[in-house]
Amino acid sequence: MSANDLKPETVSHCHHQVTELEAEVLQLRQANESLQTRLKAAEHLNTERQQTIDRLTEAEDSLNTLFDLSTVGFYFGRIDPPISITLPVEEQCEQLYQNFRVMRANQAFADMYGANHPDEVVGMGNPDCHVEASEKNKAFIRAIIESGHNFRNIETEEIDRHGQQHYFLNSGTKIIRDGYYTGGWSTQIDVTELRLTQQALLQAQQDRVAELARTNQALRNNLDRLAAEPNLDAFLGHVLTEISQQLNMHTAWLYRYDPQHQTLQLNNWVEQGTVQPTERFAELEDLAKPIAIANTPIWDRLNQTKYPFVITPDNATQFMFPGTENWQLQWAEQHGIESGINILLSLGDKPLGLLGLLSAQRSEFTSEELELAQTLSQQATLAIQLTQLATEAQQAALFEERNRLAGEIHDTLAQIFTGISVQLELLKYLLPHNSTEVNSILDRIGSLAQTGITEARRSVWSIYPDSEDSADLAQKLTDCLKNLTGGTDLQTQIEISGEPYPLSGFLGTNLLRIGQEAIANSLKHAQANELMIQLNYSPERVSLCIKDNGIGFSAQVQTQGFGLISISERADRIGGQLRITTQPRQGTEIFVQVTL
Numbered sequence: 001m002s003a004n005d006l007k008p009e010t011v012s013h014c015h016h017q018v019t020e021l022e023a024e025v026l027q028l029r030q031a032n033e034s035l036q037t038r039l040k041a042a043e044h045l046n047t048e049r050q051q052t053i054d055r056l057t058e059a060e061d062s063l064n065t066l067f068d069l070s071t072v073g074f075y076f077g078r079i080d081p082p083i084s085i086t087l088p089v090e091e092q093c094e095q096l097y098q099n100f101r102v103m104r105a106n107q108a109f110a111d112m113y114g115a116n117h118p119d120e121v122v123g124m125g126n127p128d129c130h131v132e133a134s135e136k137n138k139a140f141i142r143a144i145i146e147s148g149h150n151f152r153n154i155e156t157e158e159i160d161r162h163g164q165q166h167y168f169l170n171s172g173t174k175i176i177r178d179g180y181y182t183g184g185w186s187t188q189i190d191v192t193e194l195r196l197t198q199q200a201l202l203q204a205q206q207d208r209v210a211e212l213a214r215t216n217q218a219l220r221n222n223l224d225r226l227a228a229e230p231n232l233d234a235f236l237g238h239v240l241t242e243i244s245q246q247l248n249m250h251t252a253w254l255y256r257y258d259p260q261h262q263t264l265q266l267n268n269w270v271e272q273g274t275v276q277p278t279e280r281f282a283e284l285e286d287l288a289k290p291i292a293i294a295n296t297p298i299w300d301r302l303n304q305t306k307y308p309f310v311i312t313p314d315n316a317t318q319f320m321f322p323g324t325e326n327w328q329l330q331w332a333e334q335h336g337i338e339s340g341i342n343i344l345l346s347l348g349d350k351p352l353g354l355l356g357l358l359s360a361q362r363s364e365f366t367s368e369e370l371e372l373a374q375t376l377s378q379q380a381t382l383a384i385q386l387t388q389l390a391t392e393a394q395q396a397a398l399f400e401e402r403n404r405l406a407g408e409i410h411d412t413l414a415q416i417f418t419g420i421s422v423q424l425e426l427l428k429y430l431l432p433h434n435s436t437e438v439n440s441i442l443d444r445i446g447s448l449a450q451t452g453i454t455e456a457r458r459s460v461w462s463i464y465p466d467s468e469d470s471a472d473l474a475q476k477l478t479d480c481l482k483n484l485t486g487g488t489d490l491q492t493q494i495e496i497s498g499e500p501y502p503l504s505g506f507l508g509t510n511l512l513r514i515g516q517e518a519i520a521n522s523l524k525h526a527q528a529n530e531l532m533i534q535l536n537y538s539p540e541r542v543s544l545c546i547k548d549n550g551i552g553f554s555a556q557v558q559t560q561g562f563g564l565i566s567i568s569e570r571a572d573r574i575g576g577q578l579r580i581t582t583q584p585r586q587g588t589e590i591f592v593q594v595t596l
Contacts, residue, residue: 073109073168073188075102075121082180092145093138096181097126103183112168112190114161131157131165140170149174155191167195207368234566236383237268237275243357243376244270247369250335251358254380255291257351263290264299264354286324295322302344303351308370308377311340312363336360341370343377345384352384473508473542474500474535477515481533484519491530498537507594510570511544517567518546518590526550526588543593552582567592 134157172186255264269276281288298319345353528550571578582588
């Protein structure tokens with residue numbers, strides 16, 4: 001059949017089918033092109049995705065390397081079971097402390113606990129390493145909860161596997177899922193060395209404050225003693241005792257410098273807190289004899305440096321007084337002496353002496369302790385200087401008083417005794433002839449002798465002229481009691497009976513000093529809380545009584561202080577009657593009465 005034989009509708013149908021087929025081919029071709037485009041896009045996305053994966057892998061590797069090699073401790077912890085963020089803070093703190101465990105850590109973190117490998121710290125919890133009952137650790141746990149998500153530089157006190165304590169600074173972030181804390185990443189820095197250094201500095205500051213307080217107390221004690229003790233040599237012994245006690249020294253030797261003979265002479269010796277009498281000085285053999293400063297290394301060194309010098313077993317023989325080395329080494333071994341401190345006593349560039357302090361407790365001293373020794377030794381310098389000034393003033397006063405008394409004797413006593421001599425010559429002449437006249441002459445001689453005695457007493461007592469400072473004893477005692485006991489817990493009372501009248505300077509001064517010494521004894525030794533002073537005036541006599549309710553003492557036991565000795569000497573000096581009444585735990589009463 002030819003094409004001409006086809007019906008028109010058949011041809012039309014075939015043409016329509018061809019058109020549809022062409023359209024489908026076109027669509028297929030377009031779909032293929034679109035697919036190719038998408039395939040290219042997919043390949044591009046896959047390339048980018050692989051590049052991203054590669055970068056992430058590289059970043060993870062770098063992070064892991066940083067994690068493993070970092071000197072900062074990194075660790076990841078898990079909270080099992082998780083903690084609800086809605087619980088009260090105290091309950092969250094308790095659960096966090098108990099439920100947190102380390103799941104991953106780097107080597108730096110493991111090193112902080114003395115572990116050889118990070119795996120050894122996996123599973124470690126707070127109770128395993130935290131210092132028990134540490135306030136820092138309690139604050140650390142609370143800060144984690146209260147910070148919400150992040151915490152920074154919170155300090156903990158922890159113990160490593162060897163029992164050593166460390167201080168760590170912790171920072172980190174928590175993971176919260178569905179309202180629960182599940183874990184978190186944290187860092188840890190060891191600041192132990194820094195904290196120990198800070199603690200050492202703080203302790204050094206506290207020690208310095210304590211040393212300054214001890215120095216101030218020692219200076220206050222010495223000043224109080226100087227106010228109550230006019231005997232400067234006794235005051236010097238007290239200063240050495242105070243130095244020995246403050247520095248815990250076994251022995252203190254003080255040598256006075258004699259510039260005229262260029263020697264050092266032993267002046268004071270304190271052993272185990274007790275001033276030794278001069279009768280014992282001979283026991284020190286050559287040390288008690290004058291020491292020539294020529295060829296004496298310790299004297300030369302101290303004058304050059306002006307700073308305390310520590311004597312040790314290594315340098316002892318080099319710096320001992322020449323010729324005494326063997327004896328001193330034997331003495332030091334006998335008393336267990338470990339070391340010593342030598343201090344130059346000087347006023348400006350003028351050397352006054354040498355102070356030797358010996359310790360049986362230690363072989364080394366800090367710079368602060370040497371400064372304390374230097375400061376306290378200046379009190380000994382003060383005492384020596386006061387002694388020298390007092391001696392010079394006393395010599396000048398004696399010279400002046402000698403001239404005054406010579407004039408007094410020439411003007412009064414010499415004339416009286418001249419009259420007695422004339423009357424005696426007349427008596428020799430009249431004795432064989434006129435007994436009546438003899439009796440009259442004897443009466444005149446008696447009267448002249450009595451006048452001479454009165455003038456002699458007046459001349460002696462005039463050595464101590466009256467002064468306002470001591471004449472009003474009642475007021476001076478009141479002021480003294482107020483000054484010495486002010487600010488203390490001691491309850492005091494003073495009673496004045498009779499009509500007060502001025503006393504001679506000699507009598508008033510000595511009674512005042514007796515009162516001062518008795519008050520000082522009550523404050524320092526009696527542990528009393530009540531003190532009563534009674535001062536009684538009568539035309540014929542004056543009496544002073546000081547009574548406390550302290551611990552008292554046994555009158556049969558010899559005391560180590562100078563207070564009672566000073567009181568006794570002063571009572572004898574003014575011709576007073578002294579009575580000391582005391583018993584252990586029954587207080588002390590000191591009574592002195594002077595007949596005018």
